[in-house]
Amino acid sequence: MSASSDDAAAESAATGGAIVELSNVNFGYTATPVVEDITLRIDQGEYVAVVGPNGSGKSTLMKLMLGLLRPDVGKARLFGEASHDFDDGSRIGYVAQHASASKEMPITVREVVRMGRFPHVGFGRLSAEDEAIVDRALETVGMTAFANRRVTKLSGGQRQRAFIARALAGEADLLVLDEPTVGVDAESVDAFYDLLESLNEEGITVLLIEHDLSAVTEHAERVVCLNREIYFDGPTEEFVQSDALSRAFGTAASFLGGSR
């Protein structure tokens, strides 16, 4: 065994297949903590949904996982490395909340998807093989017919699929989606979740932040319910039976048939 495969073996033994690991993480933008005492592990191949009321720290938690923010206390690891040191962007497909940064960009769907190849080619040109990977990603998300359309001309659902295609073109093994279906029509939402489910079946780890609880209970295998702290972390069936939702959401849970 070479030294490098020893290192790899030692690292995989240390992380045990964990893609994301948070240990006793605290974080606040100011002196007020936004998330507290978060311990969480996500393994390869899981489909995990994070739910919680507005302002409960979901997007913050995700940024801590991805190393976009650093914990004040505790540790965040991504693919076995300290999250803030992790720099293999190609392994992660991130669809941000309100994926609208591109709204101002006069670029086509295909150009967005080609960006997924950039971490693989450095400053080099995309090869024919890269372009074929782009084609396949467009096909997988059903956007081939829209390849030459400007992203500004897409519906919300189409735009989200273009961003997923970019992640697929990058051959990401972790897809992170922050409220991806806000502003997307109901029919496209169903198609979107079908797509996520089939990608997960192919082995891609899916981490979904979602406000739509019915989507979560229908699709995710595991739910993390957050409101500053974790109120629940376990199988979706158990979450539905538990009182975590009303404890975490308080009176906001009334829209689900609570007491108000």
Ligand SMILES: Nc1ncnc2c1ncn2[C@@H]1O[C@H](COP(=O)(O)OP(=O)(O)O)[C@@H](O)[C@H]1O
């Ligand atoms: N960049 C920021 N600077 C200061 N406070 C922030 C920032 N981002 C979020 N917050 C605050 O942190 C809390 C959690 O926000 P966020 O993680 O966006 O929650 P969620 O995604 O669950 O709606 C909120 O009180 C929000 O106002």
Ligand SMILES: [Mg+2]
């Ligand atoms: Mg958010």
